[in-house]
Amino acid sequence: ARLRDSRPSQDARSDSDPTMALPREDGRSAEQMRPIFVKTGVISQAAGSAYVELDKTKVMCGVYGPRQGGPGTDKAEFDRGRLDVDVKLATFATSGARGKVAQGDAEREFSSMVHRALSGAVMTETFPKTAVDVFATVLEANGSELCATIAAASAALCEAGVAMRDLVSACTVTRNRRTGGADGAEGGGADGGADGGADGPNALLLDPARGEEAAAEAGVTLAFMCRLGEASQVVATGTWDGDSLDDAVQLAASGCARVDAALREALRSSVPA
Amino acid sequence: ISSTWYWPGRRATMEAAAFKRLYPHEYYAKFISEGARPDGRPLARARPSSVAIGVAGTAHGSALVKVGRTTVMAAVKLEACQPDPDAPDRGFLDVVVEFPPMCSASTRPGRPNEDAHFVARRIEDALFDSAAIDKRKLTIKEGLWVWKICLDVYCLDHDGSVLDAGLMAALAALRDAKVPHVVVDDRGKITYGGRKTDEREPDEGKIEVAAAPVAVTTALYRKHLIVDPDAEEEALAEATVTVTMDAKGGKVVGMHKPGGTAEASETDLMHCVAACRLNLEARAKAVDGAFL
Numbered sequence: 001a002r003l004r005d006s007r008p009s010q011d012a013r014s015d016s017d018p019t020m021a022l023p024r025e026d027g028r029s030a031e032q033m034r035p036i037f038v039k040t041g042v043i044s045q046a047a048g049s050a051y052v053e054l055d056k057t058k059v060m061c062g063v064y065g066p067r068q069g070g071p072g073t074d075k076a077e078f079d080r081g082r083l084d085v086d087v088k089l090a091t092f093a094t095s096g097a098r099g100k101v102a103q104g105d106a107e108r109e110f111s112s113m114v115h116r117a118l119s120g121a122v123m124t125e126t127f128p129k130t131a132v133d134v135f136a137t138v139l140e141a142n143g144s145e146l147c148a149t150i151a152a153a154s155a156a157l158c159e160a161g162v163a164m165r166d167l168v169s170a171c172t173v174t175r176n177r178r179t180g181g182a183d184g185a186e187g188g189g190a191d192g193g194a195d196g197g198a199d200g201p202n203a204l205l206l207d208p209a210r211g212e213e214a215a216a217e218a219g220v221t222l223a224f225m226c227r228l229g230e231a232s233q234v235v236a237t238g239t240w241d242g243d244s245l246d247d248a249v250q251l252a253a254s255g256c257a258r259v260d261a262a263l264r265e266a267l268r269s270s271v272p273a
Numbered sequence: 274i275s276s277t278w279y280w281p282g283r284r285a286t287m288e289a290a291a292f293k294r295l296y297p298h299e300y301y302a303k304f305i306s307e308g309a310r311p312d313g314r315p316l317a318r319a320r321p322s323s324v325a326i327g328v329a330g331t332a333h334g335s336a337l338v339k340v341g342r343t344t345v346m347a348a349v350k351l352e353a354c355q356p357d358p359d360a361p362d363r364g365f366l367d368v369v370v371e372f373p374p375m376c377s378a379s380t381r382p383g384r385p386n387e388d389a390h391f392v393a394r395r396i397e398d399a400l401f402d403s404a405a406i407d408k409r410k411l412t413i414k415e416g417l418w419v420w421k422i423c424l425d426v427y428c429l430d431h432d433g434s435v436l437d438a439g440l441m442a443a444l445a446a447l448r449d450a451k452v453p454h455v456v457v458d459d460r461g462k463i464t465y466g467g468r469k470t471d472e473r474e475p476d477e478g479k480i481e482v483a484a485a486p487v488a489v490t491t492a493l494y495r496k497h498l499i500v501d502p503d504a505e506e507e508a509l510a511e512a513t514v515t516v517t518m519d520a521k522g523g524k525v526v527g528m529h530k531p532g533g534t535a536e537a538s539e540t541d542l543m544h545c546v547a548a549c550r551l552n553l554e555a556r557a558k559a560v561d562g563a564f565l
Contacts, residue, residue: 043430044342045377045504056330060429062375086382088373091425092332092348098423135375135382137427139346140331 025211026055033171033207033255038151038266040159048160050266052152054207056142061152062135063160069131081127085115085134087149093141110146113235117150117168117223118157120232126163143209144172147259150223155263159270166225167263168232171255173248174208174216175238204248206255220245222252226260301509305497312503319489319501319552324441324563326449334450334480336563338442341503344430347442349422349450349480353463356412356419364411364419366400368393370426370439377431377504392436395488395515395529396426396443403484403519403526405444410481414457422447422480433503434490436515437556444485445560452478485520487556488527489549493535500548511535514542516549520557523550 028034034055043049046062053059069082087110091099118134134153138145150170157164205212213219218238224231236245293300304310314320320341329335332348339345356363370393372386380386400406411420424446426439457463492502492510499506507513512533517526525546530537537545 043344043375044432045430046375049375060375064378067378086374088382090348090427091369091371091423092329092335092350095331097352098350098425133374133381135373137373137375137429139427140329142330 024205025209030203031206031251031254033258034209036151036259036262038155038262040155040266040270046156046160048156048158048162050152050155050159052148052155054142054144054148055209056140057138057145057148058140059136059138059145059148059152061137061149061156063132063153063156063162064135065132065160065162066127066130067133079128080124081129082131083115083119083122083124083134084131085111085118085136085153087111087114087136087138089138089141089145093138110149113146113221113233114149114153117170117233118153120223120230121154121164121166121168121225122157123163123165132157132160132162141210143211143213144207146221147171147207151259151263155267158263158267166228166230167260168223168225169256169259169263170221170223170233171206171252171259172208172213172219172221173252173255174205174212174219175202175240175244175248176205176208176212176216178203204244204251206251220248220252222249222256224253224256224260226257297505297509301506302495305494305499310499310506316497317500317548317551319548319555320503322438322441322556322559324445324559326445326563332446332450333453334446334448336442336445336449338438338445338559340434340438340441340501342430342432343428343434343438343503345426345428345435345438345442347424347426347439347446349424349446351450351452351480352421352423353413353418353455354421356416360408361416362412362419363408365421366397366406366408366411366424367421368397368400368424368426368443370396370428372428372431372435376428380431388435391531392439393426395436395517395527396424396440398527399440399486399488399517400443400447403486403517405482405484405486405519406447407481407483413455413463414461417461418455418457418463420452422450431504433505433507434501437488437490437501440486440488440517441556441560444482445563447480448482448560448564450480452480454478484522484526485557485560486517486526487520487549487553488515488517489545489552489556490515491545491548493533493537493541498541498544498548500552512537514545516545518546518549518553520553523553525549 037053040050042051043062048063051060136149147170154167220236223233322340325337328337329348333351334349337346370389372380374380374382428435491514492499493512494510512535514530516528519526
């Protein structure tokens with residue numbers, strides 16, 4: 001899918017319209033991302049590695065390969081390589097009780113979402129009969145872990161020298177009910193869809209933190225290749241009407257542009273002069 | 274850097290990297306015979322270490338330790354639970370060590386790492402044998418509630434001697450941990466919170482860590498003793514010996530030689546203890562340094 005505007009959006013819209021500005025828990029505006037930190041070359045044993053922080057969400061990723069694949073590689077196509085993704089959530093990553101070491105379905109689902117986001121970009125025909133392994137660990141989960149993981153994986157793949165069509169960045173936008181509104185305010189999924197209107201009780205939040213994700217009515221995660229202007233994956237949950245979904249995807253694309261810039265900056269500074 | 278290497282008996286020459294790949298033992302032996310190692314260290318020198326605390330916001334205590342390129346992260350979470358009826362005044366310490374697949378080329382998802390269990394038990398032994406942790410100090414209300422310390426040690430980058438780094442990380446995380454304030458009412462019900470954090474006295478709500486055990490691993494390779502081996506050296510080693518000593522008091526609290534193809538003589542073991550003593554202060558200081 002080709003998206004119209006992938007440049008970072010101006011925050012002017014939210015500044016001029018006071019009903020748009022929603023004070024979020026950490027003081028951000030609705031269209032503001034958290035500070036992004038990217039560092040590559042963090043795992044000495046890996047071919048490529050990266051560490052990404054979206055404020056308190058922390059993910060570390062290591063890429064190995066091309067190398068002999070795990071079980072099942074012989075069944076793969078002879079002219080293409082395999083991209084294997086495995087993401088683990090550390091047992092201390094979430095506040096509250098300690099998580100289980102083997103978390104099963106949630107981790108598998110997460111891994112396959114990261115895999116789908118990257119598959120559009122990785123040129124598997126450049127490493128036939130071998131596999132490239134992308135292993136990530138979420139060290140602290142405070143919202144938008146999927147986006148941080150995809151960003152870390154892109155940077156690590158790039159550092160490992162795996163041929164890619166473009167870097168993949170990802171961003172999530174959630175639709176949350178505005179706080180401080182009247183109790184029993186109407187407008188759930190069916191009624192309140194559009195975000196632009198001053199009367200709408202809902203707001204689109206870019207790069208949600210954990211609390212915002214939990215309280216969201218609906219969300220969309222976009223994995224986007226900024227230079228190519230193509231989306232590799234769009235996952236929408238909850239109910240949306242056409243216009244608000246379009247607005248949400250545009251907002252996510254602007255967030256992706258920022259992530260992309262941060263990734264490129266980190267990769268550029270890691271190349272020896 | 275490319276240099277050509279001559280393999281005795283052959284006229285062909287080859288690049289160092291290829292030689293290392295094809296004949297790892299001959300490559301390594303060339304360094305050892307000169308009393309040095311591929312990374313430039315003398316045989317008896319351990320790598321420098323660094324410790325940072327408070328790295329995981331979601332845990333009660335955490336630490337990140339680097340020994341050379343080996344990177345280990347430890348996190349402590351405290352849970353209140355019922356004690357064992359046979360030991361109503363003792364809490365629990367549960368140590369779990371994880372080698373996520375990203376940490377080295379040989380770890381794969383789905384296959385539990387054999388070393389993980391070994392490292393976890395050695396860390397546990399070190400903490401109890403040195404009396405660093407006393408389970409009786411973990412009581413909240415005898416017979417009803419005790420603390421369970423969940424200590425998770427994650428190896429983020431495996432470049433050898435994970436046990437050494439893991440123990441340092443575990444210690445630092447335990448010392449960093451802030452014990453949540455709990456109140457037990459007359460009926461035995463427990464509630465968290467109550468007192469504001471700024472009303473706490475400085476040492477209140479901390480786990481008492483009464484000792485500072487430090488582990489130093491030495492590899493045995495063709496009658497040489499290699500202190501603090503990295504991942505490549507560990508792969509070539511015939512055996513490893515890990516000596517644990519308490520920095521407060523200088524006593525040996527543990528020594529382990531998990532099998533291996535070479536035997537260690539008494540002199541070898543004494544040398545390993547000496548290697549531990551030599552590096553004891555530096556490592557203990559690295560942990561203390563994080564709390565300054």
